[in-house]
Amino acid sequence: MCVKSFIAACVTFIKDVFTLYKVGIYEWFWAFAYLFVNRNSKVICNENILITGTGSGIGKDLAIKLAAMGNTIICIDINDEANKQTVREIVQSGGRAHGYCCNVADHENVVKLHEQTLADVGKVSYVFNVAGVVSGKLFRDLTPADIKLTMDVNVLAVFWVTQTFLEDMRELGYGHVTTISSVAGLFGSIKLVDYSCSKFAVMGLVEALRFEIMAENLPIEFTMVNPYFIKTGMFEGVVSKWPYFMPMLETGWVGDKIIEAVEQNRVIVVMPRIFYYLMLTKAFCPDRLSYHINKFSGTFDVMQYFTGRPDSKEADSNTEKSKDS
Template sequence: MEERAANNIGRMLAWEFALRGANLILVDLDADGCANLADSIRDIGQAVKIYQCDLTKRDEINRVMADVLRDVGNVDILVNNAGIVSARRLQDCPDVIIQRVMDLNIMASIWMTKAVLPGMQQRNYGHIVNIASLTGFIGIGGLVDLSTSKFASVGFSEALHCELSQMKKDIKVSVVCPSLLDRGMFEGAKSRFPSPLQPKYAISEIMKGILQDQEVIFIPWYMQFTPILKAVLPVGAFNAIVSFSTGMDIMKNIKGSKNSSLL
């Protein structure tokens, strides 16, 4: 199951930015889904450009982003939202899917960021938003590939923020770390605590965090204490809490585990 600009959280974020007066650039493999979204957004008077792109391919990203910069000009806010989950144990997950998860969940964010960063640095203005996950702070059994990619996303965001600060560039970097959502690629997932997030609440918190230039946006807010608990508790105790909270087989009901299109 994938998260993209034309679907689920990506679609809702696009609407939130449009309602705040932003002109949008949608980069997605799903051209038809983007076209439907774009038509709706144009009805409220905002400009939308669509670029079809397979975000698992670096050369295609570079080509498309060159077109974007030529056609539109500078990008003020980049939201790296594309993501995929296999919801299979490591040994049961085909190598081709693991590679796709890494290409889409982290490498696409790096290539997209590299494409827009020169313009942001030149203007000393911009905002990079990486949609990660609470699994970027907590390793979850059954989600090894996802956790690996989201840990990378958190580290990428932190290091990029540090690098830009050292360069004295006023470019914001935010990483979004929600718990499980009850829609999109985690639809069907079960969790004792916290309960799966309602999309409207998640989008509201994401937008609030972006507008406040928060470096790490935890959703729900109290999950910001997770890294502290992880640091102070014995490993066994922390793992026991995680196992109890998520259940022993979190990927069992995730619809992404049954989506053959991942291949």
């Protein structure tokens, strides 16, 4: 009986290996082909789109651009006045937008928000998790309040918003969830211990959830965006060691790239592209060498003159700022 079981296990293993081999050839072919041909793009129009962190930065930029494409935008930010300004700009330009003041790090608030948006707008088919915070402190200087705020806004808010509004997509039969992470979710760095931790967590969250949805054969897509530092004020004072190869990114350019990635159903986007090669290098180099790679790239010193937004102290205690990198 043991011999038969062993043989059966070997046969099953060999069959699975050949299946994986065939799938691998197919996927590698298209991965290579996409280097030379454009991916098929879907049209994002007449959709109800929820975006967090629309009071400023990338969130605001995405809201304005997606509204101009003919979508109804649900603008979410804890900074009510800034959020209302975004809604006014969209409406004045002929777009459709609804603004809601909500602390998305609070589960009950997100549930109430869902009830309100269902009544006011209807089911949501696209979600952009953009809101986030950064402390920019050394690990030894982080307070429990700093760490809790970072994890609440950068991780738990993504849980609550995605879990709640994913039910709309299940009922609609399609949807797309986009989450703005950071290169700090790929590489650890000095003065970004809590921030990197939250972004590594979000990477795992989205990857595992994407596999769950794929196993259910649901036509819901996921895109994870990992940008370098963006010129929005959130990382005020940050200076790149190699500005030609690792430039500070412009908000408008990043917004365009995010929308393009969603249209093409891309799973992971890293900006700028040099970080793809650094990811590959990190995967194959000895652990201790990764320290020197980070040192060479300047990521250890990039936060040396970090100041953040002028209202960062108030933001840490009262507001949830727009997530940019």
